[in-house]
Amino acid sequence: MIYTRSKTKEELEQILTLQKQNLALELSADEIAAQGFVTVSHSFADLEKMNELEAHVIAKDEDRVIAYLLAMTVRSRFDVPILMPMFEMFEELTYKHKKIADYNYIVVGQVCVAAGYRGQGIFDACYAAYKNYFKDRYDFAITEIATRNQRSLNAHKRVGFETIHEYTAPDGEEWNIVAWDW
Template identity: 75%
Template sequence: MITYTTSKNDKDLQQILQLQKQNLAAGLTAEQIASQGFVTVMHSFEDLKKMNDIEAHVIAKDDDRVIAYLLAMTNQSRFDIPVLVAMFEMFEKISYQHKKIADYRYIVVGQVCVAEGYRGKGVFDTCYAAYSHNFKNKYEFAITEIATRNQRSIRAHKRVGFETIHEYTAPDGEEWSIVLWKW
């Protein structure tokens, strides 16, 4: 039976990291990336725990095994993961409804992943329902960035209700969409 909850202990965090490692773009074939999606950042246990101590990550578990996660990241963590600093800097430059993103109370979906075998079964959508339930009274919206070549993720986020508010090309040539979900 699948349950939706938040990460509560080191075992949950270790299982998030295991699922993350299995879905890193660097370890996948072009076909897997195109059909199944991918994650970009590999977090350290310490960074994941620091983020979780501020706001708990949303997870789906099948019995006692983490089969999906949505990381919760606040502005407090902006300097903890160097590769994401540029995203937070972008939030100081781009606007949503005539106001800089940085001037809102927002939560960043630090990363999303659903284990193979559980995709296409509503786990993604139910995780986001839990995410909204946990954070909608504290934050005005959820925001994240998705590599545009990750079309599976782009489509899934759009289905849940995210809208693209900005697109840019990073110095390494990767194209990104910044997407926002106004609860």
């Protein structure tokens, strides 16, 4: 297993393939409950723009991307319209007595491990690589996770994330904003 950062168009395409396989819309309720899911479907252009600002962290089994953690900076906030409300919320929320927007933070744009590779420590190893790449340039990592995605919430808690805010979106989906202070 190799943990690295995405460098090629082929790796970005493999991220998108893995993403599509794990979108909530593509999974049954049982699969969602047992395995978790991802919410946002990125375009190649958006993923590539994000990658140019900060390369995504990937795990590869030989030449195949089997896991990814997307890196999203504040400069990407307008590139993925569905995520703009999250950035707007960061303008209002505080973390450790300071507005989130006043920190230099990185957003975990999404995380996914391929079905055949789950439960082998790859999630934790990807996050160790993520921290290693970004801890000297950002104060912390932050993301939001749907409350019904308990597998993801538990995995994020295990690596060190803490819930700093909960809210219900206009569509009724409940979310947890979680931060990992390095």
